[in-house]
Amino acid sequence: MLDQGRISSVQLFLLLVIAEAATAFLYAPSDVIKMAGRDSWLTSVIPTISGLVVAVVCIALAKRFPQQVFTEYLPQILGKIPGKILAGVYTAVFIHLSSVIMNQSSAFIHVAFLRETPLVALEIIIGLASIYGVYLGIEVIARQNELVWPVWVLSIFIIILLVAESINPDNFRPFLEKGIMPVIKGSALFSSFRGEVFLLLMLYPYLNKKEDVYKSAVYHLLTTAVLLGIITAAIIGVFGELIPVYMVFPIYNLARYISLARFVERIQILIVVMWMFGVIVKLAVFYHSAAIAAANTLGLKNYRLTLLPILAGTIIISRLFYGDHLSLTHFLSHIFPYYGPVVELVIPALVLLIAVILKKGGKS
Amino acid sequence: MESWENMISFLRWLGKLLKHMTAEPTGALLKPGDPGYQEAHTLTTNLDKNIKIITEIFGLSDDLMVRGMKIGRGKKQVRVAVIYLDPLINHTRLQQGLMHCLQTIDHLPSMGVTTEWLINNALSDGRVIEKKSFVEITDEINRGAACLLIEGLDQALLIRLAEKIGRAVEGPVTENVSKGAHDAFNEDVRTNIALLRKRLHTTRLAVENLQIGELTKTEVKLVYLKGYVIEGLVDEIKSRVRRIRIDGIVDSGQVEELIQDSAFSLFSLLDSTERPDKLAANLLEGKAGLLFDNTPIAIIIPGTLINQIQSPEDYYQRYWFSSWIRVLRWLALLTALLGPSLWIAIITFHQELLPTELLMTILVTREGVPFPGLVEALIMELSLEVLREAGLRLPQTFGQTISIVGAVVLGQAAVSAGLASPGMVIVVALTAIASFVIPTQPLSNTIRILRFPFMVLAASFGLIGIIVGFSILTYHLCSLRSFGIPYLSPLAPLSFGDLKDAFIRAPIWKMLFRPRLIGYREPQRQNPDQRPHPPARKGKKFIRRRKQ
Numbered sequence: 029m030l031d032q033g034r035i036s037s038v039q040l041f042l043l044l045v046i047a048e049a050a051t052a053f054l055y056a057p058s059d060v061i062k063m064a065g066r067d068s069w070l071t072s073v074i075p076t077i078s079g080l081v082v083a084v085v086c087i088a089l090a091k092r093f094p095q096q097v098f099t100e101y102l103p104q105i106l107g108k109i110p111g112k113i114l115a116g117v118y119t120a121v122f123i124h125l126s127s128v129i130m131n132q133s134s135a136f137i138h139v140a141f142l143r144e145t146p147l148v149a150l151e152i153i154i155g156l157a158s159i160y161g162v163y164l165g166i167e168v169i170a171r172q173n174e175l176v177w178p179v180w181v182l183s184i185f186i187i188i189l190l191v192a193e194s195i196n197p198d199n200f201r202p203f204l205e206k207g208i209m210p211v212i213k214g215s216a217l218f219s220s221f222r223g224e225v226f227l228l229l230m231l232y233p234y235l236n237k238k239e240d241v242y243k244s245a246v247y248h249l250l251t252t253a254v255l256l257g258i259i260t261a262a263i264i265g266v267f268g269e270l271i272p273v274y275m276v277f278p279i280y281n282l283a284r285y286i287s288l289a290r291f292v293e294r295i296q297i298l299i300v301v302m303w304m305f306g307v308i309v310k311l312a313v314f315y316h317s318a319a320i321a322a323a324n325t326l327g328l329k330n331y332r333l334t335l336l337p338i339l340a341g342t343i344i345i346s347r348l349f350y351g352d353h354l355s356l357t358h359f360l361s362h363i364f365p366y367y368g369p370v371v372e373l374v375i376p377a378l379v380l381l382i383a384v385i386l387k388k389g390g391k392s
Numbered sequence: 393m394e395s396w397e398n399m400i401s402f403l404r405w406l407g408k409l410l411k412h413m414t415a416e417p418t419g420a421l422l423k424p425g426d427p428g429y430q431e432a433h434t435l436t437t438n439l440d441k442n443i444k445i446i447t448e449i450f451g452l453s454d455d456l457m458v459r460g461m462k463i464g465r466g467k468k469q470v471r472v473a474v475i476y477l478d479p480l481i482n483h484t485r486l487q488q489g490l491m492h493c494l495q496t497i498d499h500l501p502s503m504g505v506t507t508e509w510l511i512n513n514a515l516s517d518g519r520v521i522e523k524k525s526f527v528e529i530t531d532e533i534n535r536g537a538a539c540l541l542i543e544g545l546d547q548a549l550l551i552r553l554a555e556k557i558g559r560a561v562e563g564p565v566t567e568n569v570s571k572g573a574h575d576a577f578n579e580d581v582r583t584n585i586a587l588l589r590k591r592l593h594t595t596r597l598a599v600e601n602l603q604i605g606e607l608t609k610t611e612v613k614l615v616y617l618k619g620y621v622i623e624g625l626v627d628e629i630k631s632r633v634r635r636i637r638i639d640g641i642v643d644s645g646q647v648e649e650l651i652q653d654s655a656f657s658l659f660s661l662l663d664s665t666e667r668p669d670k671l672a673a674n675l676l677e678g679k680a681g682l683l684f685d686n687t688p689i690a691i692i693i694p695g696t697l698i699n700q701i702q703s704p705e706d707y708y709q710r711y712w713f714s715s716w717i718r719v720l721r722w723l724a725l726l727t728a729l730l731g732p733s734l735w736i737a738i739i740t741f742h743q744e745l746l747p748t749e750l751l752m753t754i755l756v757t758r759e760g761v762p763f764p765g766l767v768e769a770l771i772m773e774l775s776l777e778v779l780r781e782a783g784l785r786l787p788q789t790f791g792q793t794i795s796i797v798g799a800v801v802l803g804q805a806a807v808s809a810g811l812a813s814p815g816m817v818i819v820v821a822l823t824a825i826a827s828f829v830i831p832t833q834p835l836s837n838t839i840r841i842l843r844f845p846f847m848v849l850a851a852s853f854g855l856i857g858i859i860v861g862f863s864i865l866t867y868h869l870c871s872l873r874s875f876g877i878p879y880l881s882p883l884a885p886l887s888f889g890d891l892k893d894a895f896i897r898a899p900i901w902k903m904l905f906r907p908r909l910i911g912y913r914e915p916q917r918q919n920p921d922q923r924p925h926p927p928a929r930k931g932k933k934f935i936r937r938r939k940q
Contacts, residue, residue, distance in 0.1 A: 141742060157860040164867055165871075171884035172867050301859050308859070
């Protein structure tokens with residue numbers, strides 16, 4: 029284990045929530061509403077089950093090697109070369125996911141305000157703030173998250189509270205007009221976001237009381253389900269099922285909708301800003317996993333060496349592959365639903381199967 | 393080849409070992425005439441030789457007094473000598489406690505004079521100790537003891553007769569409170585210990601002596617409550633203090649810098665105070681303190697950020713009011729840190745955040761100001777900093793001049809000359825006032841410095857820059873530890889029970905437990921049923937009893 033930090037089960041729970049939800053509700057609602065229409069708020073229920081499956085598989089695997097992270101014990105299960113290759117693949121996955129998050133956040137800031145600031149500059153400062161946290165270790169990230177969490181959750185609840193009067197219950201009726209299938213399709217889209225609980229593979233060894241991991245995972249899944257459900261419901265309740273499809277960031281439009289006593293207006297920027305705290309932590313969690321995975325793959329003793337190259341890599345990927353907004357939405361709605369489950373569930377499940385068959389690691 | 397080399401190195405090591413074992417102890421290696429020769433030795437039985445050595449050690453010191461005299465009557469008289477440093481001695485006590493006693497000795501014991509006999513029968517002063525070596529004797533003389541040498545004895549008696557030099561106990565300078573004790577530490581460590589002991593009448597209070605500085609030999613007292621202090625803290629403090637090898641220290645601030653955890657952090661990781669009540673309260677929580685001779689500021693170990701935003705007064709006032717003040721202080725802290733940068737971000741990037749009328753007013757007043765927001769803010773902030781520093785060192789009579797120059801010239805004239813907008817002046821003034829609300833000086837200073845990077849970030853990236861800066865700041869704060877205790881506790885890592893003493897101040901009877909990370913050895917600090925209530929009415933009790 030390259031990072032000697034220790035985190036509590038509550039810290040793990042909060043970290044998982046922010047690592048998953050901080051960007052999930054930016055892009056997902058618009059695509060999900062496209063598929064599931066006015067019943068989209070239901071789509072936060074089914075992915076909870078798939079998330080639970082991912083969590084169970086990851087925990088079962090992690091428990092076999094309680095003192096090591098995923099990329100560290102891969103060579104022990106699969107043999108040296110295949111293990112290293114798979115660890116390399118996961119390094120790439122984490123770097124790629126980081127660059128997607130980076131792209132999402134910078135694009136969001138760009139759309140919301142700061143139209144003239146170059147996106148690269150934005151990505152560099154956000155990335156620097158995140159890797160500073162990674163440099164200090166997982167313990168610091170977890171503590172930072174404890175500070176950030178109230179602010180971040182508050183930003184969501186302010187939106188919901190202040191638009192509550194504009195929610196029209198008629199927008200939810202008729203219920204399940206086209207049957208359950210559209211909801212299931214929408215859920216499939218959501219489940220790749222919700223599968224990010226697979227970070228447990230990289231975070232489990234830092235947990236100080238290992239037996240509480242199920243508690244953290246389950247609370248995390250429920251909290252995320254409730255949060256995402258409420259947000260999607262609020263979007264549909266305010267805008268109906270047609271308009272959000274054409275919105276880039278429905279949640280941002282929701283924030284713009286706020287008008288209280290003709291004085292509290294245009295506070296969407298404050299919301300974005302509060303939400304940014306969460307994104308910096310989310311990015312830090314992914315960077316941390318990427319850095320640890322990279323160090324494991326390369327056999328480095330100090331994961332901090334990989335930070336700056338990873339930062340540069342994520343910015344390059346983000347600018348080169350997702351330079352325009354369409355390619356990002358295309359990735360999120362057409363590739364991520366397949367790509368996500370493979371890295372989140374299929375590969376860990378196969379590895380677990382091999383470990384069970386070859387009797388590698390301790391009993392889970 | 394390799395074995396040969398090994399052999400040779402082994403032989404070398406063996407040679408070194410032999411040399412080391414046969415070498416004489418360092419004290420004996422010194423030859424007469426070497427500096428330090430006399431100090432390493434002990435007294436002889438020859439009085440004149442002893443006096444000569446001591447005067448030689450002190451060299452040309454003009455203030456060293458040597459007074460020879462004879463004690464006893466008749467033929468059995470014994471020669472003695474009293475040696476002291478004139479400025480340090482309390483002459484009344486020297487006269488009454490030593491000289492007078494010596495002169496009135498009637499008959500000496502037949503067995504000969506011993507130090508024991510002198511202590512028991514002759515000397516009236518309480519603080520007498522016996523020493524043999526010149527090092528210890530000269531050290532005591534340096535601290536204001538009178539040395540009594542007796543013919544025929546190789547022991548000296550040292551009577552601590554130091555005059556208390558310095559001021560009396562006065563009020564605090566920087567940590568004023570309106571309600572609460574008004575005494576503060578001063579430059580005499582013994583007075584400081586007395587002030588502390590006056591508040592903690594318990595045998596649990598430990599006062600350990602440490603010494604720093606090869607030349608200054610400054611007395612440092614480590615104080616803590618036995619059985620309550622954090623486990624291992626005392627040893628850690630001692631080892632860090634003993635690691636200090638320095639010619640001298642003249643203030644506790646120097647030691648603070650030498651023993652704190654993070655060498656480069658902007659934040660001061662140890663709390664310092666000049667109030668004995670604050671130190672006592674902190675010791676009661678399970679912390680330790682360092683008191684210094686010649687410094688009116690005590691150090692509290694470990695320090696936390698929360699502790700620096702609290703004032704002892706919070707606990708003396710009604711808890712509603714204290715809670716309100718604490719919330720206000722957090723707001724002031726944020727204002728002092730982010731005030732100018734938020735202003736810059738809003739007027740350069742996010743004008744839409746302001747209601748339209750307000751925006752129009754601001755834009756009209758900003759018209760004609762030739763600088764961009766950042767430059768304007770930097771000019772005003774820097775002049776404010778200069779003004780503050782100037783006011784600090786000025787004699788009090790000039791204070792009024794400074795305030796007029798500051799208020800009229802920098803504020804009013806800058807606006808009417810069109811060099812600064814009124815809005816900016818308001819923000820800068822607000823920031824300055826807000827930074828005075830922070831009750832401890834080190835934190836206030838840190839905030840003053842941090843304001844500037846935030847302004848630059850705000851001018852380049854707007855609110856996002858501020859968020860990024862703030863994230864980096866909190867990351868840094870989260871990573872800090874002071875003697876093992878996280879600097880941001882109880883916020884991060886969160887201990888929910890301790891929050892009742894962080895942003896608010898819960899009623900005293902509600903604060904049942906000590907802080908979780910600090911006072912865990914004796915978690916409970918009071919009885920659980922202390923909530924005050926009027927006495928139950930007699931009639932009611934009577935009825936209840938009858939029912940039962």
